[in-house]
Structures are given as C-alpha cells and as structure tokens.
Amino acid sequence: MSAEFTPYPFEAKQYAARLPQLEGGRDMERHAVTIVGGGPVGFAIALGLAKHGVRSVLIEADESVCYGSRAICISRRSLEIIERLGALDGFLSKGLPWTGGRSFYRDDEVLHFTMPQDENQKLPPMVNLAQYHIEQFLLDAAERHADLIDIRWRTKVTAVQHDAHGATLALSTPEGDYTAQTGWLIAADGGRSTVREALGLKLQGTSYEGRYVIVDILLDSPRPTERLAYFDPASNPGSTVLVHKQPDNVWRIDYQLRDGEDADEAIKPENVMPRVQSLLDMMGEKASWSPIWITIYKANALTLERYRHGRVLFAGDAAHLVPIFGVRGANSGIDDADNLAWKVAFVVKGLANEALLDSYSDERVFAAHENLSYGTKSTEFMAPPSFAFDLMRTAVLSLAREHAAVRSLINPRQTSAIAYTTSPINAVSDALALGPTPGTVLPECPLMIVDREGAREGHVTDLLAPRFTALYFSEDGATPAPLAALEAQLGQCGLPFALVPLVPLAPRQPADAQRPIGWDHTGRLFPLYGAQPGTLYLVRPDGHVLGRWHGDAARAAEQALAALDHALRT
Template sequence: MNAEFKPYPFTATKYAACIPALNDGVETKRHAVTIVGGGPVGLCVALGLANHGVASVLIEADDSVCYGSRAICISRRSLEIIERLGALDGFLETGLPWEGGRSFYRDTEVLHFRMPQDENQKLPPMVNLAQYHIEQFLLDAAEKRSDLIDIRWQTRVAAIDSRPDGATLSLSTPEGDYALRSDWVVACDGGRSTIREALGLQLKGTSYEGRYVIVDIELESDRPTERLAYFDPSSNPGSTVLVHKQPDNVWRIDYQLRDGEDADEAVKPENVMPRVQSLLDMMGERGAWSPIWITIYKANALTLERYRHDRVLFAGDAAHLVPIFGVRGANSGIDDADNLAWKLALAVRGLASDALLDSYSDERVFATHENLSYGTKSTEFMAPPSFAFDLMRRAVLSLAVKHEGVRSLINPRQTSAICYTESPLNAAPGESCAFTAGPVPGAVLPECPVTIVARGSEREGHLTDLIGPCFALLHFSEDGSIPAEFAALEAALDERKLPFRLLALSAHAHTDQTRDFAHDHTGRLFAMFDATPGTLYVIRPDGHVLARWKAPHAAQIAAAIDSALHLRSTH
C-alpha cells in the first residue's frame, strides 16, 4: 500500500479559451446549434449533427477532458452509436470487454450472471473504460470534424435568455465575456446544469440517503474483467462493495458507507486506505497498489418532466439522474444524443417540422422512466433505503446461498436497448399485425452477420454496418431485386434532399450487381425478421424501427416517413 496519490496513466491535453469576432460584446455570427457541456453526451450530439452536415458550437467550462473514472461501463448499444459517430476504434482497442459478473454474500458466491451474447453479435455486451478515455476518443473524432464542430474551452454560461425563436447565452472566459446567439441550445451540462437552473426547471423523483465512496487505485493484476459485487463482506461488514477492472491497471472500487458515518471524514485518505487494503486482502490481491482518486456519490432517481423547452433541449444528466447500479447513466445519455441529433439536424436543415423534436422528449422521457424503474430496484437492493428493504435483502442473500431459484433477485439488471413502444413516430399498429416475430416499430434493429456486396466487391459484415445518418429501407427478396416503384420512391426522396437509403437483402447469393445488396449467408436473417420476399422495414437514422410491412406500396412508405417528419406538435 502506497499512501501517496499517483496520477492516472493518462495525460489530458490542456486547451485555452478563445474569443470570436464581436460587435458590442455580441458574437457577430448567429449559430444554428450551441451545445453546452463537452462531456460524452455533448460530444456525441456534436458528432451526430456533423454526420448530417449540421455545424455546432460546443461550450465547455473546463480546459480538458475530465479527471476521475466517473462513468466506466459502455454498453453494446452505446458502442453501436459510437461506431456511427466514427469513434469506435479507441473504445475497442483500449477498453476491457466483459460479459458477466459475480456477486458474493459474505464469503459465498451467490450469483454468476452473463449478459446476452451470441453468434449474431459484432460487439461485446459491455466495455470497461474510464470517462477520461471516453471523452478523449470522442474528442479525437470531433477534432477531425473541426469544419463543423467548434469547441470552445474554458467558457462558462453565466446566463441564458430563451425565446421562442432561439436563445442568447451570456458567456464568461478568462479572456473576457461575450454573448452568443443561437437558434437552438442543447443543454448537456450535467447534474448541476446551469441551463436548467437558469430556466427555473427542477428534476423530480427520489434521492436516496445511502452514500458510496468511489476510489480509483492502480494495481497490477491478471484477474479477469468482470463485475464483482460483495454484500456484507468481511472487509466492510454490513455494506455493499462493487469492483471493476479498468484499462492501464486502474481499478474502480465503490463501497457503501454505514449509517451515521461522516462524509467528509469518509473520503480522507487515512480512512479510505485501510478499507481498500482490507478488501484487496479479502479478494486475495497481494500486489502493491496506490490510490489515484477519491470522491463520494449518492444515488438519485430524478428527471425533468419534459426535455424540450421551446428552443432549449436537455440531454444526459442535465435531463435526468439515474442510479449507477446497472450502468445506465452515461449509456442513457449517449442514447439521448443519438435520438436528438438526427431530429435536430433535420429540423435545422428544413427537412422536418421542429415538432419532430417533441418526439425526442416523448421517447427519451419514456426511456428514462424505464431506466429509473430498473435502477430504482437495483438501488433498493444495493443500498436499502429502510429497515424493511434491508431485511428483505438479507433474506434473499441468505436464501440464495442454497436456493438457486432466488438468485435472479440479486441480478443487477444491466442496461439494455429501450424499445419506444408508444412512440408517436411509430407506424400504425395495424401495419404490423401480419408479423409473428421480428423487431416491432420502436425497437432497436437486431444484429445479424451478412455478406455485403458493394461496387462489385464483397465483404463479411453485419446488419448494423448498413445503418448510417439516414432512413434505411430494408427490402427482403430472394434475389436482391427492388420493385420499380421503390426505386422511384428513392429518386423522389433524394430529390427532396432527404437522407435515405434503399437496401436490398437477398436470401441467396446472385450475380446481378447493378445494385448494392446484402446476402443472408447464415440463413438466420429472414427468420429473425419474420421476413418473406417483399417484406420491408423502415429504419430510422438512430437504428430504431419506424415501420414494417409484408407487402407495402411505395405510397405507404412515403406516408410513414412524412408522418414522422411532419408530426404535429402537442408541445
């Protein structure tokens, strides 16, 4: 044990503030979109907009990416989104993939869970990666899009004047203050959101009393990467301890404070070090270690009632605070960004009514309530809020030692993709009644290997490789042929400049290469989608199903897309 703090094995670049051209203290250029907050969510929004050709200004109060592990688990769904944003390589090269975890009650293993993983998947269920790495890899991708992403460091929002046609932000920097005008503002400025406070908005829900100390340490170990949970361990009796291995020999340890413990005293190194050492002794880790970072955390299950307020949109922790148990925080924020970016881009480009943005709020508020439902159950088990919950937990853990059927109650319910079952964008349910299987409208496109044939060459790939910053029409046929009326629809939508792609999915390989197509070489794709020749699915730019038919006409497809893009506002 080394009592001296070590720096992270990662050095962040420091950035200076800059002042744009001004006229009487106001920036001369009015911007289409200004994003407040340069964390993972803000960077994802900026990259998503850039994929649609929409420029943004990103305001960040700090001078570099964050310090401390913070968010550490990135889900498969988030990795799919990050791949479309052009930042996946660093996540896979540096991150530590894992598929499951173990829970222990005192000295006995009571649960060994595994997340869904099968031969159809391209990406791992989860990757461990500290938030400073997450931000850096997204920042690297953003800097490659500097023509469309203007990042302004050391710039704080002092005030906002929000109006029905836009907003004016009062900004403060070490180099001076100025005002910026923007058509749209996306608030990604975290749990203590300045924008949210300035607009007088409040998060609603439940704040839990249970507190956790979070410690990052450096420890060299060959232990496999998995999620470890210890209930009532000998190292910290009566509490819960979570352990995650991270890249660069960094370990993240979260341990629960006992009732009555003083938070200020609890985070002092002289009180943290013995507890960590006791935990490592219990785990059988004998190597030398050093602390890096210590903080404290209290679980919250809170959300705004709406995420759109005129021209201001909220995402990530600025919109909702989700308990860490089940790793839904950063992952739900990345999903917010993915949902918002394409809708905002189409509204900015005049390709959709801005009422489309009401569906961002509808869908992501629904998703937050889903996440809070699972997160609340996990929190009540991990940090019981009352004597009754504590009694229930002890009973479950005691029974789980000998009764396997009880062990599912210990499962932390890791984050998974949300199905927007009640989305106002979904095609009428009647259109889907002919299907007995396959993804319903609102569901995320499932993964499946395919052979992709493009420009005369072919490669092994996956279905998600075909999804880009556009609507995708997946047409199933025996030979990859496309009906003439669908080709005409493709031309009509292209003339409207609507981002759109018609994709042929064939049951068999064929030699006609007049059009790019994907071949179901595994024989699993058609059954997965309950598809027969003529079946068609419409996929949104964020990978969710918009509509599906067994044998549609081009007019039905066009109507479904137009209905989504020109959705009448209930705002």
C-alpha cells in the first residue's frame, strides 16, 4: 500500500479554447445544431448526426476528456450503437468483457449470476472501460469527422435564450466571450446542467440518503473480470461494497458510508486507505497497491417530465439521473443519443416534421421510468432506506445461503434494451407467433452476407445503417416489384432506405447485383423472427422495429409506406 496518489495509466490530450469568426461579439454563422456537453452522450449525438451528414457544434467547458473512472460498464446495446457510430474498435481492444458476477453476505457466496449470452450474439453482454477511455474513443471518432463536428473546448454556457426558431447562447472562453445562434439546442451537459437551470426546469423523483465513496486504485491482480458485491463484509461491517476490474490494472471500489459518517472526512486518504486495505485483505489480495482517485456519490432517481422544450432537447444526465446500480447511467444516455440523433437529422434535413422529436421525449421518458424502476429496486437493496427494508434485506441474504429460490432478489438486474411498446410512431402490424414486435430492438443473429464480392460471415446488425431498413424474408432472394418500386420511390424523395432480402438457402447471387442478401446459414434467423417467405420487418435507423407484416409484397410495400409516412409526418 502506497499513501501517495498514482497518476492514471492514461494521459489525456489538453485542448485550447478558440474563437469562431466573430462580428460584433457574435458568431457569424447560425448553426443547425449545437450540443452542450462533451461527455459520452454529447459525443455520441454529434457522431450520430455526422453519420446522417448533419453538421453540429459541440460546446465543452473542460479542456480534455474527463478524469476519474466515473461510468465504467458499457452494455451490449451500447456497444451496438457505438459500432454504428464507428468507434467500436477501441472499446473492444481496451475494454474487459464480462458475463456475470458474484455476491457475498459476510463470508458466504449467496449469488452467482450470468447475463444473457448465447451463440447468436456478436458482442459481449458487458465491457468494463473507464469513462476517460470511453470519451477518448468517441472523441477519436469525432475528430475523424472534423468537417461535420466542430468541437469547442474550454467554452462555458453562461446564458440561454430560446424561442420558436432556436436558441441564442452566451458563451465564455479564456480567449473572450461571444454569443452564438442555433436552430436546435441539445443539452447533454450532465447532472448539473447549465441549460436545464437556464430554462428553469427541475428534475423530479427521489434522492437517497445513502452515500458511497468511490476509489480507483492501481493493483496488479490475475482475478477474472466480474462484478463483485459484498454485503456486510468483515472489512466494512454494516456496509455494501462493489468491486470492478478495469483495464490497465485499475480497480474500481465503491463502498457505502455508515449512517452518521462525515462525508468530507470519509474521503480523506488517511480514512480511505485502511478500508481499502481491509477489503483487499479479505479478498486475499497480497500485491502492493496505490490510490488514483477518490470521490463520493449519492444515488438519485430523477427525471424531467419532458425532454423536448420547443427547440431545446435534453439527453443523458441533463435529462435524468439514474442510480449506478445496474449500470444504467451512461448506457441510458447513449440510448438517448441513438434515439435523438436520427430524429434531429431527419428534421434538419427536411425529411420529417418537427413532431417526430416529440416521440424522442415520449420514448425516452418511458425508458427513464423503466430504468428508474429497476435502479430504485437495486438501490433500496444495496442501501436500505429504512429499518423495514434493512430487515427484509437481512432476511433475504440469510436465506439465500441455503435457499436458491430467493437468490433472484439479490440479482442487480443489469441494464438491457428498452422496448418502446407504446411509442406513438409504432406501426399497426401483423401478429406473428414469434419475433420482435414494434418498438423492440432487433434481436441479433448470425448470417452470411452475400454480395457481388462473395459471402462473408456477419450478423443481422451488420445490415443496419443510418437509414430505414426493410428486411424481406424471401424464398430465393428475388426482389418483388412492389418492394423494388417502394425503394426507388423513397430514394427519389431522398429518404435513407434500403431493402435487404433474407433467404433460408444459399442464394444464387448475380455477379453485378448491388443489393446484399442475408443468408440464414444457421437456420436460426427465420424461426427467431417468426418469419416465413413473404414476411417484412421495417427497422428504424436506431435498430428498433417500426412495423412488421406478412403477406403479398404489394400489401407489405403499402403498409411500409404508410408506416413511414405516419412516423415522419405525424
């Protein structure tokens, strides 16, 4: 144990402030979209817009990516989104994948859980990666789109005025102050959102009394990557402790403070070090270690009632604060970004009515309440808010030693993709025995992608792009005339759309064909989707199903066109 702080094994590049071309203290260019906040959510929104060819300005008060581990667990759903944003390689090469974890009550293991993982999946259920890496990999991708993403570091928002046509921002930098106008303003500036405060909006919900000290340490250990939870451990009696392994021999430790402990005293190194050492002794870790970062955390379950306020939209922690238990914070924010980016892009490009952005609020407020519901249950188990809760938890943990039936009550309920079952843009669809219903995320499945260059192994998600995608389950890969006509019609309108045939047998693909075909070489795809030849799934740019139909191609084309018109013009 070393009493001195060790630098992170990561060095962030420092960026200087710069001023745009000004006229009378005003940015001469009126921007289509301005994003406030250069965290994972802000970068993901900027990248999503760039994938649709929409330029944005990103405002960030700091001079580099963040310091401290902060968000550390990235879900499979988020990885799917990040892959479409063009930033996945770093996440997989640096991140530590894991599939489950263990919980202990005093000296006994009372739960060993695993997250859903089967042979259909391309990506792991979860990857541990500190937020500074997350931001860096997204920043790297953003810098590859410098023509579409204008990042302005060390720039603070000091005031916001908005009306029916957009917003005007007062901005402060070390190089001088100026104002900037934007057609759409996206607030992704965190839990203490300046934009939210400027609009006089308040988060609603519950703030919990329990507090946690968060410590990053440097420790070389061969332990596998998994989530470890200790309830009432000998190292910290009456407390709950969480442990996560991260890349570069960094370990994240979260431990609960006891009632009455002074938070300022609790985070002093001389008080943190003995507790960490006691925990490591209990775990059997003998190697030397040193602290890197210490902070304190208090769980909140809060959300805005609406995420759209005229031309101002909220995402991530600026819109909602979700307890860390179940890793829903950053992951829900990345899901916000995925939902919002394509809708803003379609509106900016004149492909959709502004009302489409109301569906962003409807869907993501619904998702926030789902996340808050699960996060609240986990929080109340991790840090009981009352004597009754504490009594119940003690009973559950005690029984779990011998009775497997109660162990599910200890499960942390890790984040999973949210189904927008009541979305206003869901299309009236046909009932199928199996398969994803409107509003749900497209399930993953391996397939062979066949095009004029041959066949290669892939997955269903490889067929998605910044567009609407129609997956047509076919006998032979032939494109029915009504569907080909629909594709041509939408192309003439400039609507991003592609028709992809899926077949059960190896296709005879013409050498000059432009359209790839998905071959269900495992025989699992058709049953998973409840599909037969003649089934059509219409998928949104964010991978959620808009509608599904089965029957003749002319009817399917008609239904798909009606669904698109409803979604974009309502």
